[in-house]
Amino acid sequence: MLDVESIRDDFPILGIKANGRPLVYLDNAATMQMPLPVRQALQYHYEQVNANVHRGTHYLSHESTKAYEEARETAVRFLNAPSQRNIVFSTGTTGAINTVALGLRDYVQRGDIVVATVLEHHSNFVPWQQLCLEKGAQFKVVGIDQKGDLDLDELKRVVTGGAKIVACTCCSNVLGAVTPVHDVVKIAHEAGALCLLDAAQGIRHGVLDVQELDCDFLAFSGHKLGAPTGIGVLYGKSKALELLKPAWFGGEMVDIVTTEKTTWEELPLRLEPGTPNYVGAIGLGAALGYLEFVGRKEASAYEDELIAYAVKRLSEIDGMHIYGDPIHRSGCVSFNVEGVHPFDLCTLIDKMGVALRSGNACAQPLLSALGCTAVARLSPAFYNSFEEIDAAVSTINRGALMLRN
Ligand code: PMP
Numbered sequence: 001m002l003d004v005e006s007i008r009d010d011f012p013i014l015g016i017k018a019n020g021r022p023l024v025y026l027d028n029a030a031t032m033q034m035p036l037p038v039r040q041a042l043q044y045h046y047e048q049v050n051a052n053v054h055r056g057t058h059y060l061s062h063e064s065t066k067a068y069e070e071a072r073e074t075a076v077r078f079l080n081a082p083s084q085r086n087i088v089f090s091t092g093t094t095g096a097i098n099t100v101a102l103g104l105r106d107y108v109q110r111g112d113i114v115v116a117t118v119l120e121h122h123s124n125f126v127p128w129q130q131l132c133l134e135k136g137a138q139f140k141v142v143g144i145d146q147k148g149d150l151d152l153d154e155l156k157r158v159v160t161g162g163a164k165i166v167a168c169t170c171c172s173n174v175l176g177a178v179t180p181v182h183d184v185v186k187i188a189h190e191a192g193a194l195c196l197l198d199a200a201q202g203i204r205h206g207v208l209d210v211q212e213l214d215c216d217f218l219a220f221s222g223h224k225l226g227a228p229t230g231i232g233v234l235y236g237k238s239k240a241l242e243l244l245k246p247a248w249f250g251g252e253m254v255d256i257v258t259t260e261k262t263t264w265e266e267l268p269l270r271l272e273p274g275t276p277n278y279v280g281a282i283g284l285g286a287a288l289g290y291l292e293f294v295g296r297k298e299a300s301a302y303e304d305e306l307i308a309y310a311v312k313r314l315s316e317i318d319g320m321h322i323y324g325d326p327i328h329r330s331g332c333v334s335f336n337v338e339g340v341h342p343f344d345l346c347t348l349i350d351k352m353g354v355a356l357r358s359g360n361a362c363a364q365p366l367l368s369a370l371g372c373t374a375v376a377r378l379s380p381a382f383y384n385s386f387e388e389i390d391a392a393v394s395t396i397n398r399g400a401l402m403l404r405n
Contacts, residue, residue: 002302007383010035021353024388029173029332029379030357031223038226041286045279053278068278071285075233078288080209088234088268089281093200094123096219096234101127103244110136113163117142118369119172122362124198128167148175148324152183159191166195170202174334174361177326185215205300205330216240227287231280241267248273299382306380313393323370332379337400342376348399354392
């Protein structure tokens with residue numbers, strides 16, 4: 001059992017007032033709040049350790065490099081990656097996926113097939129679409145069934161014919177639909193394709209073991225699990241990372257530079273050009289440690305209970321339309337109330353202290369498949385309480401009534 005009360009003590013922001021009302025923060029699929037131990041780790045680094053990594057001979061540079069590489073080791077353990085070679089620090093999920101898509105610009109040729117799913121966030125959709133447009137490759141998008149679950153039969157049909165890459169989310173940031181990632185990876189591999197998993201949402205929901213998953217790449221962002229913004233991880237199998245042609249060039253990622261040519265540093269540094277966001281990485285290491293301390297399985301199971309409760313309570317609202325009814329919903333629920341624009345609703349309930357997201361959730365292809373252009377999204381984290389869900393639901397109800405009359 002999670003001790004939510006004492007967990008909340010680690011998140012002072014949850015105690016503030018928003019627009020004069022006690023804050024009910026339910027926008028965690030966008031960004032999770034930062035616990036005190038992460039802030040303390042950042043502060044300690046700036047106060048006691050700070051120096052550029054890898055380059056210096058002096059004490060602080062050694063200490064800073066040690067802390068940076070320890071954060072990499074924490075990510076290795078968190079994902080059960082084989083080694084530090086397999087963990088590339090990126091700016092976030094978007095940065096990681098672009099590193100892969102751009103890195104595969106010679107690997108994907110005219111006529112090749114690249115597959116994504118309609119569940120994808122734009123950051124695991126547009127990079128592949130653009131790569132295909134540039135290379136004259138075929139971009140195929142796998143659909144979902146009535147309940148919002150990925151259509152695995154369609155995936156099987158689409159990959160046969162020689163797909164080169166399958167890009168799939170672990171969990172939809174709109175429907176909360178958890179995808180059968182083991183099946184997705186297997187189907188991709190049987191077709192000879194590389195498989196990239198977007199774990200931006202999935203990382204906090206359950207335990208992802210990259211060796212057991214057997215995916216070729218996996219990407220996630222720190223800010224969705226309590227780390228600072230601007231830091232994330234690209235995991236890759238060594239062979240998969242070796243395929244990537246660097247897209248950004250500069251210091252640190254090179255081995256020998258002459259006037260004629262340049263050779264690259266070993267992995268992972270060849271994919272981390274310039275001064276890395278080492279303080280961000282240290283914050284990420286602290287956030288991963290914090291999640292371990294809270295209990296990853298327990299936190300994720302509790303979040304599933306919160307989301308199931310939210311779905312049940314939201315359904316009681318008159319005119320409520322909840323999108324999808326997936327086999328396993330995790331992390332978020334999106335909805336619309338008949339006759340009310342989600343932007344108006346979320347703006348109004350914000351005045352009553354309730355923070356939800358409204359808009360297209362960076363998933364326009366999915367929203368078109370669902371037949372809408374905008375949704376309201378409620379996404380709890382393990383520090384939220386059932387009482388907060390109740391408060392949010394009654395505020396949504398009140399807001400909807402006010403806007404309809
Ligand atoms: N994929 C999914 C499923 C997401 O939810 C998000 C963030 N909303 C992203 C990718 C992009 O993450 P970031 O903006 O941190 O790069």
